[in-house]
Amino acid sequence: MISTPHEEPQLFFFCELSGTDLLRLLDYPDVLNLLATRAYGIALALPVFDDGYAAATRVLNTHGIPVVAWLALPADEGLAFNLQNYPRAAACYQAFHAWAQANTLRFAGVGFDMEPPLSDALFVGWSSAREITRRLWLARDNALFPAARAAYLELMAAARRDGYEVHAYQIPLIADDRRIGTTLLQRALDIVDLPADVEVLMCLSETAPEWFGSALIAVYGPSADALAVGSSDGSGAILHWEDLRRDLLLAATYTDIIYVATLEQCVANGHLARIAALDWGTPVRIAVLPYAVLWSMRLLVLIGLIIARYGKTVFAWLGWLVALILWLRSRRTTAQPASGNCHGANEQRHQAKREQW
Numbered sequence: 001m002i003s004t005p006h007e008e009p010q011l012f013f014f015c016e017l018s019g020t021d022l023l024r025l026l027d028y029p030d031v032l033n034l035l036a037t038r039a040y041g042i043a044l045a046l047p048v049f050d051d052g053y054a055a056a057t058r059v060l061n062t063h064g065i066p067v068v069a070w071l072a073l074p075a076d077e078g079l080a081f082n083l084q085n086y087p088r089a090a091a092c093y094q095a096f097h098a099w100a101q102a103n104t105l106r107f108a109g110v111g112f113d114m115e116p117p118l119s120d121a122l123f124v125g126w127s128s129a130r131e132i133t134r135r136l137w138l139a140r141d142n143a144l145f146p147a148a149r150a151a152y153l154e155l156m157a158a159a160r161r162d163g164y165e166v167h168a169y170q171i172p173l174i175a176d177d178r179r180i181g182t183t184l185l186q187r188a189l190d191i192v193d194l195p196a197d198v199e200v201l202m203c204l205s206e207t208a209p210e211w212f213g214s215a216l217i218a219v220y221g222p223s224a225d226a227l228a229v230g231s232s233d234g235s236g237a238i239l240h241w242e243d244l245r246r247d248l249l250l251a252a253t254y255t256d257i258i259y260v261a262t263l264e265q266c267v268a269n270g271h272l273a274r275i276a277a278l279d280w281g282t283p284v285r286i287a288v289l290p291y292a293v294l295w296s297m298r299l300l301v302l303i304g305l306i307i308a309r310y311g312k313t314v315f316a317w318l319g320w321l322v323a324l325i326l327w328l329r330s331r332r333t334t335a336q337p338a339s340g341n342c343h344g345a346n347e348q349r350h351q352a353k354r355e356q357w
Contacts, residue, residue: 008280009256012041012068013263014228019052021264023059031267032063034276041066042263043111043167047074049099057105066108068167069096080115083190086148090155097162109165109198116171116189142187152192160197167226168196169259172216175201175223176298180305200226200259203251205243213247215290219298221254230261241271248275249284 013035015022022044026032035042042060046053046069060067071092072079081089093110100107159166174193177185186192201224205213217227229247244260251258266272 007256008038008278009252009258010039010041011275012043012066012257012259013266014043014045014070014230014259014261015263016045017264019050019054019056022056023052025264025267026056026059028267031272032059032065034272035060035065036063038276039064039066041068041108043068043070043259045070045072046096047072047079049095054099054103054105057103057107061106067106068109068111069100069107069164070111070113070169071096072113078117080113081152082115082117083142083144083148083192084117086144086151086192090151093155093159107164109167110159111167111169111200112194112196113169114171114174114191114194116191142190144190145183145187145192149192152194156195165198166194166196167198167200168194169200169202169228170194172201172203172220172223173301174199175220176301176305179223180302180309182305182309184305184308196225198226198257199224200228200257202228203247204228204261205231205247212290214243214250214286215294217247217250217254218286218291219294221251224255226255226257226259227251228259228261231265241269241274244271245274245278246284246286248278249280249282250286252280253284 017025034040042065044053044057044060044067057067071081071089073081073085073088073092077088078085089112096110099105156166170193171189171191173185173189174191177183178193183193201216201220203213203216203220213229213231217229221227229251230244248258248260260266260275263272266275
């Protein structure tokens, strides 16, 4: 059992609706009022910059609701950013900033979603193990990484100069790469560890079983600036309230910034009012077995990264140690016959003396 803090964390709701649909959602009873009175923020996905999104953003600005511009590529371009499309990230941000200024829109921050390319089915089926192994083996030869990393660093700096707080939506494995001080996983998965003001580790329950998100939260929560909970699998379904409640309370034990996926699902399922009435001091339980499984998997990842970083050095020192042991053994072997010869000579002298007497 884990006790949660009594202070309510800052909540941001992912929203993947079009501008027109978001305006329609805000007309639902109490939705706009709840967002404004509870100071909930919205991370608004912006695959395009049109009048509909501008109108929806103005309504949110008027009511003092914090808005994070969740920059996204069109679906046919993969939605998220990675090493392969880094030139599009800069172009997307520049278009967003020009659009925001032209329409006098206020955004509290800019969100960058960093995910492996959708074409890479890295986590589907047993055949993915071979692909992941191949990528790890070739990771150091990823020629895109240096240029892409430099471009993203400049992009983050440009966003800050323009007055935006930078939020990065990252897969949890990024925390392991950073902890060991490597870039192996980044190179293998075609992603970059963005130097964000707020890094959000995506601990969503997008796949069955439903405890998956909770186990991710418990394992990676201590490494997180912020956490994302809920479900955003595009099916329109959301976690049952008890599961979402558990994940929210659990995430609040590790961070004071929580993203929830998604606003439209929460409104459709009646969860928004429940979240507003949530007692953040309620103790929460997590299942031991799922936590132990994911914790063990993370430990294996960390061990693998340590070996990848320090393996050559360790093997080099082991070589010197083996050479030293072999040298000491050879000296000992040489010394033993010499000692035996001296002992035999002494015995012969004593024998000769006894015969003389």
